[in-house]
Amino acid sequence: MDIPTFDDVVAAHERITPYIHRTPILTSSYLNQLTGAEIFFKCENLQKVGAFKARGASNAVFGLSDADAANGVATHSSGNHAGALSFAAALRGIDATVVMPHNAPATKKAAVRGYGGNIIECEPTQAAREATLEKEVAQSGANVVHPYDDARVIAGQATCVLELHQDIGDLDAVVAPIGGGGLISGTCLALSTLSPQTKIYAAEPAQADDAHRSFQAGEIVTRDAQQSVADGLKTNLRPRTWHFVSRFVNDVLLASEDEILDAMYLTWERMKIIIEPSSAVPLAVMLNNKQLFQGQRVGVVITGGNVDLKHCPGCK
Amino acid sequence: MDIPTFDDVVAAHERITPYIHRTPILTSSYLNQLTGAEIFFKCENLQKVGAFKARGASNAVFGLSDADAANGVATHSSGNHAGALSFAAALRGIDATVVMPHNAPATKKAAVRGYGGNIIECEPTQAAREATLEKEVAQSGANVVHPYDDARVIAGQATCVLELHQDIGDLDAVVAPIGGGGLISGTCLALSTLSPQTKIYAAEPAQADDAHRSFQAGEIVTRDAQQSVADGLKTNLRPRTWHFVSRFVNDVLLASEDEILDAMYLTWERMKIIIEPSSAVPLAVMLNNKQLFQGQRVGVVITGGNVDLKHCPGCK
Numbered sequence: 001m002d003i004p005t006f007d008d009v010v011a012a013h014e015r016i017t018p019y020i021h022r023t024p025i026l027t028s029s030y031l032n033q034l035t036g037a038e039i040f041f042k043c044e045n046l047q048k049v050g051a052f053k054a055r056g057a058s059n060a061v062f063g064l065s066d067a068d069a070a071n072g073v074a075t076h077s078s079g080n081h082a083g084a085l086s087f088a089a090a091l092r093g094i095d096a097t098v099v100m101p102h103n104a105p106a107t108k109k110a111a112v113r114g115y116g117g118n119i120i121e122c123e124p125t126q127a128a129r130e131a132t133l134e135k136e137v138a139q140s141g142a143n144v145v146h147p148y149d150d151a152r153v154i155a156g157q158a159t160c161v162l163e164l165h166q167d168i169g170d171l172d173a174v175v176a177p178i179g180g181g182g183l184i185s186g187t188c189l190a191l192s193t194l195s196p197q198t199k200i201y202a203a204e205p206a207q208a209d210d211a212h213r214s215f216q217a218g219e220i221v222t223r224d225a226q227q228s229v230a231d232g233l234k235t236n237l238r239p240r241t242w243h244f245v246s247r248f249v250n251d252v253l254l255a256s257e258d259e260i261l262d263a264m265y266l267t268w269e270r271m272k273i274i275i276e277p278s279s280a281v282p283l284a285v286m287l288n289n290k291q292l293f294q295g296q297r298v299g300v301v302i303t304g305g306n307v308d309l310k311h312c313p314g315c316k
Numbered sequence: 317m318d319i320p321t322f323d324d325v326v327a328a329h330e331r332i333t334p335y336i337h338r339t340p341i342l343t344s345s346y347l348n349q350l351t352g353a354e355i356f357f358k359c360e361n362l363q364k365v366g367a368f369k370a371r372g373a374s375n376a377v378f379g380l381s382d383a384d385a386a387n388g389v390a391t392h393s394s395g396n397h398a399g400a401l402s403f404a405a406a407l408r409g410i411d412a413t414v415v416m417p418h419n420a421p422a423t424k425k426a427a428v429r430g431y432g433g434n435i436i437e438c439e440p441t442q443a444a445r446e447a448t449l450e451k452e453v454a455q456s457g458a459n460v461v462h463p464y465d466d467a468r469v470i471a472g473q474a475t476c477v478l479e480l481h482q483d484i485g486d487l488d489a490v491v492a493p494i495g496g497g498g499l500i501s502g503t504c505l506a507l508s509t510l511s512p513q514t515k516i517y518a519a520e521p522a523q524a525d526d527a528h529r530s531f532q533a534g535e536i537v538t539r540d541a542q543q544s545v546a547d548g549l550k551t552n553l554r555p556r557t558w559h560f561v562s563r564f565v566n567d568v569l570l571a572s573e574d575e576i577l578d579a580m581y582l583t584w585e586r587m588k589i590i591i592e593p594s595s596a597v598p599l600a601v602m603l604n605n606k607q608l609f610q611g612q613r614v615g616v617v618i619t620g621g622n623v624d625l626k627h628c629p630g631c632k
Binding site for chain 1: 340342361364366423581585587589590621622625
């Protein structure tokens with residue numbers, strides 16, 4: 001099992017910088033008052049393709065040899081990684097094929113098509129995604145870039161917190177959403193070298209709490225067909241992401257569906273940025289655990305902003 | 317008539333920097349493709365109080381002598397200036413009284429109350445606002461900070477484009493919304509010294525086209541009770557703002573109500589930022605006048621993000 005190192009993170013940042021935005025870090029005195037913490041929001045909703053996934057995908061695509069790249073890339077993804085891989089492949093001028101659940105949000109499908117990616121639809125289960133992808137790759141010979149269980153992707157996602165640390169310095173804590181664990185693994189990878197004393201909290205929907213259960217059990221617990229408004233966080237951990245979660249994460253904190261939506265609308269209204277439900281889970285868990293963050297300097301990764309505004313979840 | 321100078325802009329920037337955000341400048345390759353221009357969006361929706369108005373109000377409030385400040389400040393405003401003056405007054409620890417039309421958006425009234433400002437409601441006409449304010453000030457002796465017809469406010473608003481120029485350098489054109497003309501006047505004031513060759517376009521709702529009519533006529537034309545979804549742009553020019561508009565603005569470009577709302581949702585969806593209808597008028601007029609901006613480097617001021625999300629205008 002290939003585990004990325006901090007050197008891989010530095011190399012990834014150099015490799016992808018020409019292709020991605022240096023996203024701003026925003027603050028809100030209102031949300032500071034509300035939580036009792038001083039929060040620095042790293043706004044990856046303002047990233048290329050509207051999500052941090054542009055980082056990992058670009059690192060994987062631009063790290064390929066010309067010979068490997070010629071067969072194109074392929075993946076399965078419920079959304080943002082799909083758009084990100086299509087975006088990076090288009091920049092390099094190679095094919096991207098994406099296996100997506102048929103119930104993926106319309107804006108995420110449109111994003112893939114907008115970047116010239118090829119979509120193959122499947123049932124919304126982990127097993128169906130993987131079988132469909134395997135069949136496709138057997139024919140095309142495309143290089144598989146898994147949305148999180150991939151050392152190149154984890155090193156790419158780590159550049160997000162690398163930039164946060166470059167801009168803000170040491171923090172008391174960082175809170176990021178957890179689905180399959182790619183972003184959290186990158187966060188652990190970057191901070192374990194840059195600022196080992198910074199606490200790392202993973203934020204997860206209570207309805208899709210496989211990472212919380214894994215953390216409690218001390219081993220990977222998987223749950224199939226998890227449902228949440230935070231559609232990017234329904235996937236399960238893998239040994240490569242569990243490697244980081246089990247070693248470096250201080251706790252996995254939970255939020256209900258209503259708490260997630262409330263935090264999302266609060267962010268829209270007060271910060272004037274569109275964030276998707278998955279990105280609201282960190283703020284929701286901070287509001288659930290104020291004593292943990294009282295008076296602390298906290299980094300929060302806003303992971304993405306791809307919401308179908310015409311059918312937005314629980315729109316009030 | 318007190319006309320601010322470029323030295324006033326430099327002094328304003330130094331005075332207000334401790335109290336305001338250095339707002340990010342965002343780009344969107346999608347909107348560049350759509351317009352044919354290279355656009356740099358100065359995001360004042362991410363400013364304190366959610367609007368550039370924090371600049372002018374802070375400059376006025378923190379420029380007062382202690383003796384003058386003791387009587388508090390007062391103004392009339394349809395919204396963002398009201399919140400901004402209340403915000404600045406609270407920071408200085410003085411009273412703010414705001415005359416608002418009774419039909420002002422709920423989020424804007426809530427913002428004023430949230431900052432501790434005192435609201436006096438009136439009919440939604442220019443005459444009613446001014447009469448109500450005059451009566452109030454006769455009693456309190458408060459220092460009136462007009463939302464745009466005020467040299468201190470214009471110098472404050474000018475710091476927005478001052479920062480844009482510091483970060484991006486010379487631009488071919490800058491497009492900003494025009495209502496009473498405070499922001500455009502500040503833009504003219506900053507650019508006429510920093511980059512006189514940069515063209516300045518004012519963007520106005522076709523339904524509230526007093527500035528366009530004034531520009532055509534060569535003198536101020538006023539229209540009462542103008543209605544537009546761009547609620548911040550219904551006010552008329554004054555001699556102090558006409559001073560700048562008549563000398564430095566290259567054209568006043570118009571957009572329909574539907575074009576404004578389409579540009580607003582397009583910005584929400586593609587840029588992942590919440591902008592209010594007034595802020596969408598520049599993009600709308602650029603889409604109406606593509607030939608004017610083809611291949612050019614264009615600065616656009618996103619003026620604010622205060623939308624009542626529960627009752628947002630024309631929400632789809």
